[in-house]
Amino acid sequence: MAARKLFLLSGDGIGPEAMAEVKKIIAAMNKTGAGFETEEGLVGGCAYDAHGKAISETDMEKALAADAVLFGAVGGPKWDSVPYEVRPEAGLLRLRKDLALFANLRPAICYPALADSSSLKKDIIEGLDILIVRELTGGVYFGEPKEIIDLGNGQKRGIDTQVYDTFEIERISGVAFELARTRKNHVTSMEKRNVMKSGVLWNEVVTQTHKAKYSDVKLDHMLADAGGMQLVRWPKQFDVIVTDNLFGDMLSDVAAMLTGSLGMLPSASLGAPDAKTGKRKALYEPVHGSAPDIAGQGIANPIAMIASFAMCLRYSFGMVAEADSLEAAIAAVLDDGLRTRDIMSAGMQEVGTTAMGDAILAKFLA
Ligand SMILES: NC(=O)C1=CN([C@@H]2O[C@H](COP(=O)(O)OP(=O)(O)OC[C@H]3O[C@@H](n4cnc5c(N)ncnc54)[C@H](O)[C@@H]3O)[C@@H](O)[C@H]2O)C=CC1
Ligand SMILES: CC(C)CC(=O)C(=O)O
Numbered sequence: 001m002a003a004r005k006l007f008l009l010s011g012d013g014i015g016p017e018a019m020a021e022v023k024k025i026i027a028a029m030n031k032t033g034a035g036f037e038t039e040e041g042l043v044g045g046c047a048y049d050a051h052g053k054a055i056s057e058t059d060m061e062k063a064l065a066a067d068a069v070l071f072g073a074v075g076g077p078k079w080d081s082v083p084y085e086v087r088p089e090a091g092l093l094r095l096r097k098d099l100a101l102f103a104n105l106r107p108a109i110c111y112p113a114l115a116d117s118s119s120l121k122k123d124i125i126e127g128l129d130i131l132i133v134r135e136l137t138g139g140v141y142f143g144e145p146k147e148i149i150d151l152g153n154g155q156k157r158g159i160d161t162q163v164y165d166t167f168e169i170e171r172i173s174g175v176a177f178e179l180a181r182t183r184k185n186h187v188t189s190m191e192k193r194n195v196m197k198s199g200v201l202w203n204e205v206v207t208q209t210h211k212a213k214y215s216d217v218k219l220d221h222m223l224a225d226a227g228g229m230q231l232v233r234w235p236k237q238f239d240v241i242v243t244d245n246l247f248g249d250m251l252s253d254v255a256a257m258l259t260g261s262l263g264m265l266p267s268a269s270l271g272a273p274d275a276k277t278g279k280r281k282a283l284y285e286p287v288h289g290s291a292p293d294i295a296g297q298g299i300a301n302p303i304a305m306i307a308s309f310a311m312c313l314r315y316s317f318g319m320v321a322e323a324d325s326l327e328a329a330i331a332a333v334l335d336d337g338l339r340t341r342d343i344m345s346a347g348m349q350e351v352g353t354t355a356m357g358d359a360i361l362a363k364f365l366a
């Protein structure tokens, strides 16, 4: 069996703390022949400190050559004043763009044991299982021009440009429709066609793609602001949500809180299948950031990172049984009452990052 090449980019803040728990799982799986070959690199603020760039060319090459990249988180106040082009977040944007990871899958699942721990009522979130499919390499995060210009009268103008081409909308909606067919067969497309030209095109292309190839799937359209409201009001009306880069970023943070904490939400960022091998470039990362407010305290929730590794097993290596069993281990540990501080509630047992990771690993191996 060929080695399974993983490139680990832990990043900043709680990134390395969460990644440490995944490394233990990889080591345990290797003892029973999983054959993961891991290499580590630097991304974000730590990379900037080391060589003045948010990711080095060498590490970019390693990311391109790997079967999958596992990514922690980047950023923090230490790097607030570094130039925009080399700020920590630029490393992540470059990875997404250069690996052409256009499809970002962000599942929001409310584990049964956490149905009481959201700020929302139990009946609203109990059994919640939705999937946000976010376009990841286009839109306002990448569109040109992107600059701050001096207007010369003491005023400046900040410009970001929202751009979408037909092919980008077609391919991301295709991913959403395909995934919906494996779930409840329902896609809700979100944009703002009432005020944005790119929203008009988004709506048209999703509608055409649906008509041409996926008319068996139920399709709804919703304005993205109303969509945010509906996510909080009655999230169970959704199955798959497909949306652009910016709205997907925001709506997935909202969805995270439905599940109890940002520390619970994993994600997979996937490229197109290679024409010859069928393999996709892929990066797996928690939805959360580097959480500077809790970094270094050993209290970060590692579940989003561990669940991201479960997605890696599923999507990059076809290790479906192992992915199911890792997700079941997370559920079992929560059923046992173990909680990191972000999901702590009365009567439960508070544990730190390491103890949570160890407990999940023990269940996984049992
Ligand atoms: N993918 C990435 O690397 C991302 C990086 N960032 C960067 O992270 C830095 C901090 O950004 P914030 O806006 O504070 O967002 P954040 O996601 O880092 O934190 C938001 C809040 O959620 C909590 N939180 C997040 N993950 C948690 C976990 N695993 N366990 C327990 N609590 C958790 C934090 O303590 C904080 O109160 C910024 O530099 C930002 O640009 C933000 C989002 C994504
Ligand atoms: C580049 C990231 C910091 C943007 C973000 O918040 C995310 O992808 O969730």
Ligand SMILES: [Mg+2]
Pocket (backbone or CB within 6 Å): 249, 250, 253, 287
């Ligand atoms: Mg975000």
